[in-house]
Amino acid sequence: MSYADFRLDGLEESVPEPVQRIAWFVFEWIPLAILVGVWELMSGTVVPSVVLPSPFEVGAAVWELLVTGDVLPHLQISLYRVGVGLALSIVVGVLLGVGMARSQPVENVFEVFLALIYPIPKAALVPLAILWLGVGTETAILIVFLACLLPIVLNSYNAAQDVDQNLIWSAQMMGMPSWKIPLKVVIPATFPSILTGIRQAIPIAFIALVSAELIASNEGVGFEILRYGEVGAYTLMFAVLVIISAAAFFAVRGYEWAERRLIRWT
């Protein structure tokens, strides 16, 4: 639905474009302002300000955490875990997806295992990861990797199966050795779907990260939220929550922006 329905006739001509854009931006985000306003009004009146610190206090705490740098080492390690886990799942997932789509033996071997881990919510594998790797970074990376694997495998598998057979025949006819075909023809042709798979995997990666850090970590953003909650520093707990949410939000937005530029280029 577009906001054109709200526009008044003739307004477009009389008001300069940048002003219009700012006005629409403000108009669109008023509901959030209302929400923050209700939050501010409720904090300290309906509910005690300890239970729900005012949005300005939380904002100040976010600023303080960032300026003093208290949260930065944790943010850094969390982003490292997400990054490595996601990167591993992209490499393994694309190879597995394309391999299974293009080769029957590969599919026969791996399909049953993917079908077995498919119904398990990956966060439930955290205790198993603790058995193998202990509490810490490796466990978080393993969980992020497993959680992101399936969407990437599924997307690249479906796309690799739909690759135009003519492309492959042409490549063969022009004398491309068969081991090069997956690398030079199939993966480039499945690229857009792989990008979609990664797009789906990013929010999943953050869910997996926080799950692992809440259960099995002594550092990282998820652990910080839990720790501040346990020592009763609730304003800081909300502040860290805002920071991780912002990180997840900008990860998705940044990726979408990069994807659009990449697609335009291909």
Next chain:
Amino acid sequence: MDVGSATFDRSSLVSFAKGTVSLAVVLVLWEVVTQLGMIHYYFLPPLSDILFATDSSFVALTADGTLIYHGYLTVRRALVGLVIATVLGIAVGVLSARSKIMSWFWDPIIEVGYPVPVIALVPVFIFWFGTGDVSKIALVTLGCFWPVAINARNATREVDENLIWSARMMGTSDRELLRRVVVPAAAPGIISGLQIALPISLIITFVFEMVAGGGGLGHIEIQGVRSFDSVQVYASLIAIMILGFALDRALRILRHRLLAWT
């Protein structure tokens, strides 16, 4: 590879058989290698120990009712939350697709609310509502609300305007229109949202149980880690796998039933 497809033709039956062979090879290898003591018992106990040969094996824990009772606790939390989220999510989603004011109000909230990793709210909800069932169900509801609402909204926007015009012309009232035309036409998209929300409800329940206790399969599993009883960890994972599979199947069957008319 459609992991969950229920149809088997001849060729997929053959590949299923081949897949079973590779699974069987791995399971036998698991048993042999662990019985020979080549892997530390704590990391990977023999399959037979996990399935039936010890006190905390899958069969033993099922027979004494532990897994069944805690599985019931988990399912109750996840499903109650999912059902509440479904009702609220469909209401908000459908209304914000049909009404400009609702859309103006909810779109930016959905935009900002959806990317929040709801699982990070576990400590907040422990603080607000304690560690009991209310707290768990509330967080499941919040986590499942977004995917249901977004899918309901997008599916409703796609509903063919001609259907609505025809119904209007035949004298359907506005309220009837939503119930008898819009929601059924948007049903496939709404159910897709439910299918996204189902694993989220389980993830939130498990993580909450692991962090806050209070019974449930997640609690049983993490208890296995804390008491260095790795057999119990594997046994509860088997239960979790069966549970996840059963719920996923149930939702697929429901989808099939509800959409049989399409």
